[in-house]
Amino acid sequence: MSEKLFGTDGIRGVANIYPLTPDFCLKLAYVLAQKICLKHKRVAIARDTRISGDMLFSSLSAGFCAQGIDVVNLGIIPTPLCTTLTPKINVDMSIMITASHNPYQDNGLKLISANGNKFSDSDTKLLEDALVQDFCFDYDKDKIGKIIKANAGLDSYFPTIEKITHADSLKGMKIVLDSANGAFSDILPEVYKFLGAEIISLSNTPNGKNINENCGSQHTENLCKIVVENGYDLGVAVDGDGDRIIICDEKGNRLNGDQIIAFLAQYLHKHNLLKNNAVVATIYSNLGLGEYVKSLGLNFYATPVGERYVIEKMQQIGANLGGEESGHMVLSDYSLTGDAMLTAIVVCLGIKELGQKVSEIFPVFTPFPTIAHNLKFADKSQVEKIMSDSAVQQAIANAQKQLENIGSLIVRKSGTEPVIRLKLESKDEILIKNLSENLLQCIEKAK
Numbered sequence: 362m363s364e365k366l367f368g369t370d371g372i373r374g375v376a377n378i379y380p381l382t383p384d385f386c387l388k389l390a391y392v393l394a395q396k397i398c399l400k401h402k403r404v405a406i407a408r409d410t411r412i413s414g415d416m417l418f419s420s421l422s423a424g425f426c427a428q429g430i431d432v433v434n435l436g437i438i439p440t441p442l443c444t445t446l447t448p449k450i451n452v453d454m455s456i457m458i459t460a461s462h463n464p465y466q467d468n469g470l471k472l473i474s475a476n477g478n479k480f481s482d483s484d485t486k487l488l489e490d491a492l493v494q495d496f497c498f499d500y501d502k503d504k505i506g507k508i509i510k511a512n513a514g515l516d517s518y519f520p521t522i523e524k525i526t527h528a529d530s531l532k533g534m535k536i537v538l539d540s541a542n543g544a545f546s547d548i549l550p551e552v553y554k555f556l557g558a559e560i561i562s563l564s565n566t567p568n569g570k571n572i573n574e575n576c577g578s579q580h581t582e583n584l585c586k587i588v589v590e591n592g593y594d595l596g597v598a599v600d601g602d603g604d605r606i607i608i609c610d611e612k613g614n615r616l617n618g619d620q621i622i623a624f625l626a627q628y629l630h631k632h633n634l635l636k637n638n639a640v641v642a643t644i645y646s647n648l649g650l651g652e653y654v655k656s657l658g659l660n661f662y663a664t665p666v667g668e669r670y671v672i673e674k675m676q677q678i679g680a681n682l683g684g685e686e687s688g689h690m691v692l693s694d695y696s697l698t699g700d701a702m703l704t705a706i707v708v709c710l711g712i713k714e715l716g717q718k719v720s721e722i723f724p725v726f727t728p729f730p731t732i733a734h735n736l737k738f739a740d741k742s743q744v745e746k747i748m749s750d751s752a753v754q755q756a757i758a759n760a761q762k763q764l765e766n767i768g769s770l771i772v773r774k775s776g777t778e779p780v781i782r783l784k785l786e787s788k789d790e791i792l793i794k795n796l797s798e799n800l801l802q803c804i805e806k807a808k
Contacts (some may be wrong), residue, residue: 366492367485368775370668371468373460376413378542381468383420388423391469391498392491398430398453401473405450405511408458408546409602411465412569417458422508429504435513439544439603441700442517444477448697450511454760460600461577465570467693475698479669515548521703522552523693523782531709532557535593539584540565541577543601549702556706563589565733573600578607578688578701585613595712595719599701604671605688606701608708610719618688619650621708623725625682625690626654630709634681634694635659641674641683641691643667648769648786653726666773729768730790732797734783736804741779747775748781750807753800760785760796768793772800 366372374381398404404425408414414437422432423503433452435443440457447455453475455586460467472480472488480488536558540546546565563584573579578600588596588609609615618760622642640654641662642740654661662678671683675693684690686720689699694739695702715722738744747753760770768787775782781784783800785793 363673366489369479369669370461371457371469371471371479372660373463373467375466376391376411376417376468381413381417381470383416386417386420386470387424387498388492389428389488390421390430391428392488392609393454393472394425394428394430397490398425398428401451401453402429402506403431403433403452405433405435405443405447405452405455406458407438407440407455407513409439409460409572410437410542410567410569411468411572411601412658413465413468414458417468417470421458426506426508427498427500429501432508433511434508435582437544438513439548439700439702440471441604441696441703442513442699444473444479444698445521445696445700446513446517447473447477448475456728457602460572460575461602462541462600462605464574465572478672479698499551515551515710518548518552518702522555522706523673525703525706526556526710529557530553531706531713533590534595534709534713535559537561537563537584537591537596538565538595539563539576539578539598541573541594541599541601542567542571543573543577543603545599545603545702549599552702552706555785556709558709560592561593563587563685577601578605579605581607581609581615585609585615587743589613595709597701597705598710599705600688603701604699606690606704606708608719610703610723611718614632614723616723618684618686618690619647619728620724620726621688621690622682622684623650623653624708624711624723625684625692625704626709627657627725629682630657630659636681637677637679638675639680640677640684641671641678641680643671643685644769644771645784646686647728647731647802649726649728651741652715666771672698729786729788730793732785732793734797734801736781736801737781738779738781738808741774744774744779744781747804747807748772750803753803753807756800756803760800763792763796770796 419749455473457471460469550562584596651661675683679694690704771784
């Protein structure tokens with residue numbers, strides 16, 4: 362039986378604790394060399410700014426090179442740039458070393474196929490089956506790979522930026538940027554200067570340990586404060602690997618991914634840029650988003666939670682806009698995956714075009730009342746015990762029946778943490794309050 366290593370976004374854990382250890386990375390590189398890196402005999406590896414990135418890069422590189430696979434070192438770049446570059450540099454796959462929005466102690470491995478898409482469930486199952494096998498490392502004195510330094514970064518973005526807009530197109534806008542001390546730290550401020558915006562740049566001095574620390578898309582309190590204190594138009598926050606975006610208005614109100622999706626839907630639709638009149642989100646998005654999108658005469662699709670599933674659906678139906686409430690935004694005309702910076706540029710262009718204050722534009726739609734809980738437990742075995750408890754299962758079934766056609770209930774395990782996420786939505790606030798309290802009591806008893 363294979364070990365479950367991969368969540369919805371690759372392998373995630375604490376750096377230097379299994380599976381984010383040097384010996385595991387050597388083994389993973391060996392398996393990937395044998396099963397994936399068969400055509401070009403080349404793999405690309407990128408990383409964000411967390412301190413453990415060098416260790417994991419070195420271990421993976423040693424494993425690949427020892428099997429005769431060349432490693433293209435992309436250095437510190439955002440995840441979306443890694444996915445965009447992958448199909449262009451003659452590699453069999455890429456690995457992005459990142460734990461995204463998590464603190465620096467965590468890290469992870471996002472596996473990207475040669476076409477720039479994240480590995481599918483079947484791909485990761487193949488790897489999990491292979492990784493549990495007992496095998497000896499085979500070495501050959503005539504098969505030794507090398508590390509190739511690649512030039513990736515700011516210059517790699519300009520061809521795409523020039524497809525969207527031009528120099529000084531944001532002149533007159535005053536924007537606070539929070540780079541999360543992550544992979545966009547050098548790129549984001551320079552791009553906005555090129556676009557002519559007046560900026561204040563926050564959290565763009567990474568030291569290996571301050572990535573996402575009280576900053577970025579998960580911690581927008583300081584961003585909102587700086588926007589208000591300085592009288593700026595809006596704030597833009599990204600996360601550590603640059604695939605999430607959250608914005609705030611001039612009053613310091615935080616606007617989540619659902620509001621950004623809604624804004625992009627109407628903006629692209631107005632300019633005849635929305636393909637197949639389709640918008641893709643996940644079941645975790647607020648029900649009000651789907652209601653709003655449909656009111657525009659557009660088709661709305663909800664996938665399982667995870668950017669990978671959003672992208673798969675977009676490709677299936679030929680859509681070019683998708684995203685998640687958490688801030689992943691996919692504009693597939695410009696990027697293969699969620700790109701916080703490119704999304705922010707399009708949003709800012711739309712705001713400037715309207716000539717209104719951001720607080721007059723947002724919220725784009727009125728969300729359904731929501732109750733959400735992120736319940737953290739000691740370990741994943743406790744999560745499994747709770748989720749399999751018959752009383753918990755019955756409470757979930759009863760709540761779903763009561764919310765049928767008038768709301769929604771989502772109960773899901775986190776793919777990366779010992780967390781159960783609980784979310785209820787309905788215009789009937791009293792109902793979801795009562796259902797939430799009952800579910801929490803059942804979960805507490807099942808611990």
